Amino acid sequence: MTTLRNFGRHSIGVIAVLCAACNMTVTNPGPLQDAQLNTPTAMPALVNGMSGDLSFALGNYIDRGGLASGELAEAGNFSAEQQFFIGVIRPEDVNPDWSNMQQARWSAENGLDRMKSVLGANFEKNADTPRAYLYGAFANRMLGENVCTAVIDGGPAQSDSVYFVRAESLFTRAYTLAAALNNTTVANAALGGRASVRAWQGNWTGAVTDAALVPNTFVYNAIFGTGTARENNDLANQTITRRETTVFGTVYASIFKDLRTPWDTIKTTSGAVQTGQDGKTKFFRQTKYTSLSSNVPLVKGAEMLMLRAEAALRNGDIAGMTTLINQQRALYAGLTAVTAPATTAAAWTLLQAERGSVVWLEGRRLWDLRRWNVEGTSSFLTGRSKCVPISTNELASNPNLSK
């Protein structure tokens, strides 16, 4: 019996000592818990995060968007990219792009809600607020221009035009608040962004009004950097560091000495033109983005001139269109003026080529080709995928989408 009592005492004693020695706290420094962001001092980084998410989504997409819209040709071994290049955009191949674009939209829109709640009365006076609206608006524009169907926050499928509606509203708020805070850069960017989404909704008059207010030399960029891999311009990675996509085989391969669509070639030690990563396709290297920190324009005065030119053509004003195109060309050294086309068809051809050069590798071409295809002025996308479908991850996880 004594032994049994000893047994009990020993056991309880040792277990108690073991327990007392435990500090049961788990630690994992690094990730921040959601509630820790609810402080005014966290707001600047929250808004920077919106910008980062937008750049990340854009920087990763412009390569595949370029392949789908004939801006680039495939020269590597990536299977999804090969599909984009032949005009097949499959739900299983768009998971990164879909989620990156959605994350850029959600982080800005959700961040704005958090900013309102945390900043209270100071929300509209906060210097970062107009930028937050601007990032939300550009994220919505990117989605509207590239995806086939709108899905908001796990909700049901909606018309893709929903994104343009949201973008216009956010651009308007960005413009209003930026103007009130005398932030000309953000105000011009908001005007330029709104001009485009107004046009895409058919409001060309409104588009021209906004576009005309943006200085011709104005550029507003998505920012990239070399500090961390996430900040890298992925197209530069694929074409400067690697040789995955080429200008060879696109219409831009026959355009020389145009600052809007620059490219070069590399020679091997034997003097031949270097081939792409696939070892076969000639590698013509885009040099619009020459480093991992090259920025990608979101709004440019040159694009505003092209919007106004397109509005003129839609009004049958070929001469007006040509004037605006030549104003745009004058912004780039080495380009000469073009003469007015004789026919409307020729005018469309000129306009589409010029707009293509202006927004080359900016993730915008697929939308232009898609809307012109619908209107019958371009056949490039006929028989090809015209937009990014809902990704398999969204289809599999969103109960509001019919299966």
Next chain:
Amino acid sequence: MTRLKRGRAFWLAMLLAVFAPFALRAQGGATVTGSVTERGSNTPLDGAQVSLPGTRLGAASDKSGAFSIRGVAAGSVKVRAQLIGYEPMEQTVQVPASGTVRVSFSLSRAAVTLSGVVVTATGEERRRSVGTAMATIDTAQIARSAATNPQDLLAGSTPGVTVLANGGQPGSGGTIRLRGVNSVSQGNSPLIYIDGVRVFNGRTPTNVGGRQFISPLNDIAAEDIDHIEIVKGPAATTLYGTEASGGVLQIFTKQGREGAAAWNLSMTSGFTNMGHIGPSSDPNGQFFNNCSGTLTIGDGTKFQDATCPASGSWLHNGPIARLNIGVRGGSAGGVTYQVSANADNEEGVLPTGGAFNRGLRANLGFKPAKGLTVNINQSITNSRTIGFADGNSANGAMLNISRGAGSNYKGVGCADATVVCINNDSLFTNQINNTTNHFITGVTLTYQPVDALTNRLAVGFDYNNADIRYVVPFGNYRVPLGSMFETLWQRQFLSADFASTYRRQVASNWSTSTSVGGQVFESKLYSTDLQSDNFAGPGDPTLVSGALRLINSVDQQRVINAGFFAQEMIGWRDILFVTVGVRMDGNSAFGKSFGLQTYPKISASYVISDEAFWPRRWIETMKIRGAVGDAGKAPGAFDAVRTWTPVAAENGKPAFSTNQIGNPALGPERTREIELGFDASALDGRISLQYSHFDDHTYKALIPVQQSPSLGFSGSQLINVGELMNSGHEVMLTAEVFRHKLVDVTARVGLMNLHSEAGNVGGQTLTIFALGRTYVQQGLPVPSYYGLKVMNPNDFANPIIQANQYLGSAYPTRIWTPGLSVKVLDRITLDMQGEWQIGGHNLNAVGYQNANLVAWQPCYAAQAKMRQAAAGDSSGLSSVTALERARCTINTKIARDYSFWVEANDFFKLRSVSVTVDLPSKYLLGAKSGSIAFAGRNLWTSTKYTGNDPETSDQRDDTFARRDYYVFPTSRSFTMTLRLGF
């Protein structure tokens, strides 16, 4: 007495208590001496434990089988002899007051024995009372395997164990599974205990360029291991608690034993060798076996490699040199020691690559007071591996050399200026350097104040660190300014483990054994990923040599797990045993709404062969056993909460980005196992058979459920939604087919049959690794290959391709392990061990990529005919099958898919062949014993898999899915080992 003096007196008393037994060596009493031999052959048995139950006296037999125990008190004394692989024996002798008494033991061989003990979570338990299967790899098996580490020892060793090598570079860690897969997200590696102390059971991060991990388990030298006990399923591991559903490996290193210092020296010399690489139809062996002269790829493109070695091949034999020196001994007072040191150098078969290990182990045991035993086990290992870029790396050896003219390393110096000129030797300037240090210390106190009560406290500290580097030097052909990646990794594991067992006879036929205990584990991880790009010039770079320096990730986590258990075993007539137990666990990684987790178990063991009615004449041993038990796996720290990641944005400004959406209801997943089986031995130990059926059901499985990306969090979130089923059979048959004084032949065969199936996993198909076409889907094995399938593979027609098809299980479903041991003239032993894995698949991504680059020889003929057809002559297509058309397509922009390259990877590997000759004493030149062994590992492979090696997989792509993506295959080794005992 002042407080100070009282304190001094206390410590003095403690010191006296500790050292008194050493000073007061047993001088009086009698001596029990004798010998231990094998029954039948009369061969002396080395290392048998001879003890006097109920006392702390004991000794081990030496090489000649002799033993001697001094200081034995007069009277009737029980003496017990036991050795793994033999039926223990007990005799009673009358010991006089002084002088010597002799007793001899003749032990029967028995692959299945019900005597002796095994180590469980509660401490030592008698084999006959354990209701679950236990497998042991014993000393003899270790010696004949020619293995250098536990991973090699486990491969093909016993049914229920699956080992896949992953990569062929020296130092690459393998994948180890016990009874298949019970978890999708939390890993399936078994828990590891070394000498009763729990150690880290994971792996290092993968090297960016080498793309394989290092397994700390392999830091234990095989020469230091006494035996390994394998505890396979949750029914047996319940009391080990959360994280034990992958099974438990108990490794016991060699311990000291009473007697004069006995020195052991083991010297090994040999070489690694690579046979033909890639498809047997490829005469150039992927341009590794032959790189000389002008070579041609499938489309006729000619190339030369100006840097091809003079031998005409990239391959050569890599030298192996190993040295292990150890001493063991002990005093009659119970102080024992075993100290060993080892050095192991193994070079690979390519121009660079090798593994260099140094280890030191000291095991000390002493008995400072009556009933108290203290064991201190310490080991320190330093390992360094040097390698080449491998796997899915643009600088990889396999990726570049096997592509022929398509190598990234174009260059100059070729004799023929009209062909593509390659300089592949430049890729060997990219270096993989891994350095690890591994320190384990454990103290185990066993206190047995009376026979009936045993208390055991084990405290252990396991420290692993690794410096994992990948250096692309300045001047590299592809990255001219160079770059460097370095991961600094540290893993600390502190554990305390207490168990107390009280046994008593409650009535003439009834006995009980009551155990309680607890464990606390603290796991710390520090891991930092660093990068430095663009060096200023040549030289040996450090992280500050580059103009661009990046901190890619920092991971610092501390997780605590604490649990308690209680177990009651009731025995009836020492024939029937019923055990019930429960384990309760708390884990600080759990979500807020989870508290203690409870894991119950019940098992029974019935030694029916001890019943009077049993025909013992034919079947002398038969134990029927059954068990049901739960074990679990915990989610990681912070898996339950919504988190944001600090990132940089706007070119270097601080920012936040979404990380994880969070799930406050998160808890551990649970696996319940039902196990039934028997252990039998017949015909005087000539035949033994062990059989187990197990049926595992994992419920509340932690499944990474994809969240709607439109909710802003792009990744998946762990949710307890899944069900996984995993069942199978294990059979181990050992038969002495011929037993004679001159020749003794023992054959053995193990079989594991495994059926894995996913239940509902959250109503979705889980993507494990999309590029590897690996998924988890309801009704299919976990995980499976899934995707596009050519429905008419052998037809001479265009492929009919259907989407969403099951392509095969990623892991084998059946493993046969045949073995044979032949002992001739009691001096020469030949041993062979094979392994035949069936039912698994691998994705031959080398074929997929190289076919597209017209550098996959099996596609050459089909591609020539397809080119001819593209030029207008389709006549050749009539002999090109649909599968060849899909795999070898030259219209690469349309139909290529990894799915077409998922292949059955059934293989037979001759894991080891050894011939050991015990040297006659006249040749030993003063040594007491000696043997020489000639051994080979992985000597022969038979497979229809067309890739480079059915076992390999790029571990940086994914550690659960398997994709043979330009991974350098495993080589074979030939060694000669001289072992001497002094």
